[in-house]
Amino acid sequence: MARALKDPSEIIDVIQDTLPALYFVFGRAKTEEMAFELGKQWDFTTYEEKQIVKSRIKEAEKENPEMFVHRDRAMLKKLLVQGIGYHHAGLSPALKRLVEGLYETKLIWVLFCTETFAAGVNFPAASAVFESCRKWDGREFRQLLNREFFQMAGRAGRRGFDEQGNVYIQINEKYPDETGFFNESKVEMVQGRLTVSPNTVLSLLMWKSDEEIEHFLKSNFSAFQKRRLLKQTSQKIEEYQKEIENLNKHFCEEKHSYSCPLIRKKLKRELKKLKSRRYRERHGTQARIQEIYQLLDSMQKNKCKKVNCFDASRGIKDIESKLDFLKYKRKQLQADAKQYTTDFYKMRDLLGNLGYIDGRTFYPRGKFALYLHIQEVFITELIFSGLIEDLPGDVVAGILAGVDYTPGRREHVQPPPYDIDVINELRAQLMRMKVPEEHLTWSPVPGYITYAWYNGEDFEHLLNNCSLQEGDIVSIIRREIDLLRQMEKAAAENPALQEKLRDIRRTLDRDQVRVLF
Amino acid sequence: MPQATNDNIIHMDEIKSNKKQSKGRGPRVQGRNKKRPERHQVQQQTDTGPIELDKFQVKAIEAVLNGNNVLVAAPTGTGKTLIAEKLAEKVMGEGKGLVYTSPLKALSNQKYADFKKMFGDEKVGLVTGDITINGDAPLTVMTTEIFRNKCFEDIEDLENTAYVVFDEIHYLDDPHRGTAWEEAILFAPDQVKILGLSATVPNVREMATWIGEVRQCEVLVVEEFKRAVPLEIQWIDPENDLLSKTQAKRQVRKLVDKQKGSIQQLRQQHDKKKRNQTNQQRRGK
CATH class of the missing domain: 1.10.3380.30 (Sec63 N-terminal domain-like fold)
Structure with missing residues (x-):
């Protein structure tokens, strides 16, 4: 996915009053390219600062003479002297430490970095810039979660230095619909993510009692959340059922007889349909029409306040469709609740078949895998x-x-x-x-x-x-x-x-x- | 001492005339790279001395020093670690142990170095997957996975442990690694109390209820929503103008429409071209 990079010097031009900046970029190569581009146009440090940076670099090189030799790191050395840096997981520990150290002592003015820089130790800045708000999560490119965004954006604003933390999000001309808009009040919920690994099963069988295993399978966070959801769903179902009961009170005893306007209306509708060009020639249509006429004539129309009945019957239909969905959801949740137990026994059986364990008896393989x-x-x-x-x-x-x-x-x-x-x-x-x-x-x-x-x-x-x-x-x-x-x-x-x-x-x-x- | 002014920005001409005040930071004319350092920010520290404790910090520290299980949720950079430090002081003072877990090896290493500065070499240890230093120390920094393993394999190591701190406890949500947090919470020895430090998440209380239920204890929640320094989010459009949220949304819509328009145009042109081609072919026949 090679995208044309926008020249960061223009952005820095706009935000130059709120430096130092962390410039978040998703992609290691991009951090390097952008730092290089900025270095062509900008130089942030004074003569004295350059001397300090140079001596710091020399010091670091004494311990790791080859730290700037490979992978085009010589460029980074030049950039650091200009007060520009980049930081990503591909750097050697020594180089990472040097960059972090220079950043902490305010000798780097613009640091191009990946998400890892925000995950770690607190390195605050005056502003945070987002080149894009999409990251590779191991499987696909996706928009940052609110939580991820604010973890990074929160690096802007140094306590005791800045009145506010400035966050800038770039709008990409080619992919404008990928622009990030985030809301701190909509940060994602924490979900239980338990997985049953071979080690989990072995550890449980080796060191925990049956009750504890049961506890583990039924009380983990995910199960806890599902149980809560199940409870809520059941409550909702009950509520709806009560509502239906209430609505049913609107109807009189004659609801199911042919005097009820609801049923008469339904029959009349059918009649109209049967009389249409499309149906009238079909086999059996005439007989049905006669039947309907007879039914309608068999009873007098009830002179009730049919409006209420119509509303109620419509309401019931609405609720019933919602109910169907909730019942389906409940069924699923009930099935999910058993998932961990199923997973556990599946894994236990696999380990049994492979000769690791037999019930709670551990064979050499099982003892090793533990x-x-x-x-x-x-x-x-x-x-x-x-x-x-x-x-x-x-x-x-x-x-x-x-x-x-x-x-x-x-x-x-x-x-x-x-x-x-x-x-x-x-x-x-x-x-x-x-x-x-x-x-x-x-x-x-x-x-x-x-x-x-x-x-x-x-x-x-x-x-x-x-x-x-x-x-x-x-x-x-x-x-x-x-x-x-x-x-x-x-x-x-x-x-x-x-x-x-x-x-x-x-x-x-x-x-x-x-x-x- | 730098002057404490609100005006953080000194422009170049000012720098020229106030060279001495701006700590000798003048315009640099340097060989090749003199291109655009015209305007240069001069940083002025508006230092207010030692930072006072926030209300939520006071509340959390009090809760934890009284021996409660506590879950603290606050934005990044508001000083959650301080709570753990106060707790560590107290726990060690009582001759008990404290385990501090963090989600990343790099973070553990950093925390270890920090704590060592604070409490001295002998009192602090580090255990991660690939390194162990002074593992029996009263204050041990670990990755969460290691703590989880100890809860099974070496539970006797934790006999003297009074508290475990879960830094970034919202990692519970991590699809690959969340398991370690859950298993650690479920199986930490009974006498071990929990201090969980989390980023702001909407369901901290749910987490607290869960921990309380599985560990059969009360869990206090301390929440802070305000950032130490408020954030101001702006968008930069392709013309390098700064936009507010509404402006940005409008601009995005405009750009998307423009793109759609041009795609449609291209499609039309393409169709026309094809039609012409087929027409020509027909004529050729």
Whole structure:
């Protein structure tokens, strides 16, 4: 989705009295492009400030000499001196920290950033600018929620500095209908989002009593909300039913007889229809017409106040259609209320079939999976297939990087120098055993990153062998460290394996990848 | 000390004449990049000294220091963390433990660093998926997932814990990660009390009722709707004019209509072209 970018210098021209600004852009490349564009036109810092920025950069470079070398970060270095920056998840931790530090000390006047900058620590600004109000949520581009918007917009307005926080939303000339209009009084409700994962089921069966499990399945927030809704719906249904009863009081005893104007009117309408050109020639029409005449003649028209009756009967019809909808909704809610219980037993049965558990009896696989929190089944099967124990450390490091990883479209990493067919065979086998694919998420793509890193290659080597950005590489390796720690805990009964996993983890946790404080 | 004036903006000519007052921030004429720094804002801090506590903060702090389960909902940047800090002070003073959970690793790391500055290295710990520092400290910062795991796997770790703080508790709504919050609330040990910090959401009270029901306790709600600094939202149209909401809506409608019009025009032109082509073909035959 390449969209023509509007030159941010013009926008800054308009809002130059309310800087510093956070310029929210949805897309990493866009933050960089826009910062570059602005840098062509604007320079915000004084000579003294430039000196300070330069010395700060030098200081940071002392610890990480290569921080500005790759991925066109040299441009960022220039921009920072001009008081312009960008910030997104692709930056290396060191660079992120430098940019944040400069921003905090008021040396950055316009910072192009993605949503992550607002999610974290409080970095207030005088104004917030929205290049667009649509974001990629992992599946599609969608409008920001009110809550998301105000989380970001709320960064505008520094306590003790500004009388108001200025928020600017750009109207895109090509996509004007995508302009965001938000309302703080219509912030979205919080909904329960419980999902029943393999770990949830195992943990419940291992550590919680039957009552507690019942409590969990019936009292979670989503169930609680549905129960409330169900109650409201039932109340509404009752109300409507009462209303119908009340309306029925309008009718007299003769309501169903042929003296009632309501019924006479209905018959007359039918008569008119039958006499029309379309119907009169049809078979049986004449007989019906005669019948109606007889019915109408059989009784005298009741001289009641038919207006009331007509209104009431119309009202009843209205309510009945509403009632039908509510009853349908109630049925659905009742079915939904059982969903968690169904999910729970489904997962329990799957784990039973795979030989993890039998009721509350835990087999070795089940005991292992108990300490895993992502892709529990896949990891456990990897371990019990013996692959992790048999394969050399670097290959294991490579394979584990792909767990729960979905590569981006334009992502390119050098293919790993080991055989990945065994892994795919294992996954295929598990799929045949009816393990849903979402529990077997694995990709060979990031493998080379951790493979090479384990083998002692430097960060530069990684950058030269993939299209990923620094921050992504760090996040791949740190995710694996997280996973390895879970596996180590799970492998408590197998010291050799535990030692191997620990060794991989320690080898990976070094240099640029270490956590900074 | 900078002068406290309402006029935050000093234009270039003023800067020229008041060079000294504006802290030496003069117009820069610098090599290539001299292009447009003509007008430059000079920041003037209208600092009013230490910021006083807001009413809602006072209320929440009082509630929490009296040992209540509390849910606080307030806009971003209104100082919700302060409530947690006061609570941490008190809990640690009593020799008990406090767990502070946050939704993101980066946030946890940041909070850990902040707390360390405030309470000293030995008293603060950090546990996330990929790092553990001083995990037995009385004040431990964790990701919510780790706390949830402890509620199952290592419940004895939480024996001395008096309170758990859920920062950004509205993450309960997150389709992928919300589960961790729910399971943590459902299974946190009975003696652990809850302080939930949330962005403004319309159904905080519903959340409080739920927590009260599942944990069989009373949950107090403290809500603040006002921002510390009010927001002024404006729209910028393609001609770079600043618009109010109504103006912006009108402008958007205009642009959409224009677009529709031009699409229709294009379609008509296209149809005409095609008709001409077919006509010509027919004639050719």
